[in-house]
Amino acid sequence: MSSIVYVDDKADDWLASLPENVRQTFRDFDPKEEAKAAFEAASASDLWVFDFFYSDDRTQQIALDEDNGLSLFQKWRRLKLEERPPAALVSSDLESAVGSDISPGRGHILAQRASVEWVGEKSQATAEFLVGLADASNAIQKSIMAITSTDRAGDRPLNEEICLRLLNAPKESPWRTSAERQLDRARPPLLSSVSEPQAKARLLLAWLLHNVLPYPSFLISAQHAAARLGLKTESFALLSQAEANDLGRMLQAARYEGPLAASSPDKWWRAGIDDIVWGFSQGKVDYIEGLSAAAGAVPINMLDIEDPVVVSNPDLVETDEIASAKDCVRAQDEHFPPDVPPAWVKLADVRDHADLAEKVVFEDRELLNVHSQ
Structure with a gap:
């Protein structure tokens, strides 16, 4: 069984609201009364979790004078150096803890700022995710x-x-x-x-x-997989759950089943999806005909969009929408990893959000002028 060391001066306020099967993974410690015991237990745990605030006072002076969960984590981190397990930061007032300038859909950026692996609001969903992370x-x-x-x-x-x-x-x-x-x-x-x-x-x-997981990489979302196959997302959803036909079994084989798979939206190996596309493209029959035959009784609904791409919102968070590349431009900010392709955002959104226009990649900026004429 996995173990979580949870440091919080009022741990029961959150843990008492959780189901027993979730709560039993947490071993809680008071930061003021049990600091030494907490650190000793942390050496053998699978995950460290820190409540950010140890006081209800949010004034600047209290922030300067008192320790908090992040400062305690930094002490533990200094003692363990790099030989530590994953760590997470939680709070019932996350905005005060880590700021509000980043969209909640990009929580991984807040975690990177805090030098932890994950941050989240205190909720049952957060607790269940943390158990999955510890597992x-x-x-x-x-x-x-x-x-x-x-x-x-x-x-x-x-x-x-x-x-x-x-x-x-x-x-x-x-x-x-x-x-x-x-x-x-x-x-x-x-x-x-x-x-x-x-x-x-x-x-x-x-x-x-x-x-x-936050970006299209060697693992891709259902929307990206559907777009690469040329399928509408509803059709892909049906096929990805079907095991009684050849195409369903191919998709099942390409589904990501590794760490965090059960705690995150479904992902597929991009190489597996591309192999399916290549195989039907090289078949003796037409691509759509081959897909339909492999799908058996499950209906195939193809996208009627030229050059389909997955659309991101003005915060650069991917949505469920698939649109034509001709109606979009590519955008990214300093938080995108170097190997990750830019997000696709709609031209209409770029016109409505000046800050988004600044994130459009250099090669696509001339398209903004063309479409504005």
């Missing part, structure tokens, strides 16, 4: 120890191969090499840079939470 940390540690015990030192797999194993990439899939190539472009963490399994789990989970 993922625990599972990764066990997998790492299994890999270490079975692989001989002189025959140690490359970092990308270890990451593929930890992410549960299908071993026998024809697209595994493509997945490894795409994963390498996403700059996975060098797990050998730390020694403790806890720390290796943290590196992998931080990368997933901050650089991979």
Whole structure:
């Protein structure tokens, strides 16, 4: 069973509201009365969780004079250096804790600012996610120890191969090499840079939470998968749940089943989706005809959009909408990882939001002038 060390001066205010199966994962400590015991327990835990505020007073003077969850985390971090498990910051007043200039849909940026892996409001949904995060940390540690015990030192797999194993990439899939190539472009963490399994789990989970899951990468959302296949999202949703036909089984094989899969929106291996597209494109029959035959009794509804792209809102958070690239431009800000493609935003949104226009990539800025004439 995974374990969470939770530091909060009023832990029961939140924990008492949680279901027993969620609450039992948390081991809570008072930061003022049990600081030493908390740190000792933290050394063997799968996840650290800190309440931000230890006082109801939000004045600047209190912020200067008193410790809070973030300052305590920094002390623990300094003592453990890089050999620590993942950490999360929670609060019933998250805006006061970490600011309001970032959209809630981009919480990973707030976590990066605080040097933790995740931040969130105190709620049951947050608690359930944290249990999932602790479970993922625990599972990764066990997998790492299994890999270490079975692989001989002189025959140690490359970092990308270890990451593929930890992410549960299908071993026998024809697209595994493509997945490894795409994963390498996403700059996975060098797990050998730390020694403790806890720390290796943290590196992998931080990368997933901050650089991979929020963006289209070697893992893609249902909307991106549908667009690449040329399907309407409703049709893709039906097919991705169907196991009684060939296409459904192909999609099931490409579904991401690794760490955090159960706690996050569904993702698919991009290499797996592209392999399906390539296979039907090279078939003896027309692409749509091949898809329809493989779908069996499940109806196929194709997109009637030229050059479909997944649309992001003015905050650069992806939506469920798919539109034509001719009606959009690409935009990004300083928070996008270098390997991640820019978001697609609608021209209408750019005209309505001056700050969004500043984020349009250089190559597409001339399109703003063309469409404004």
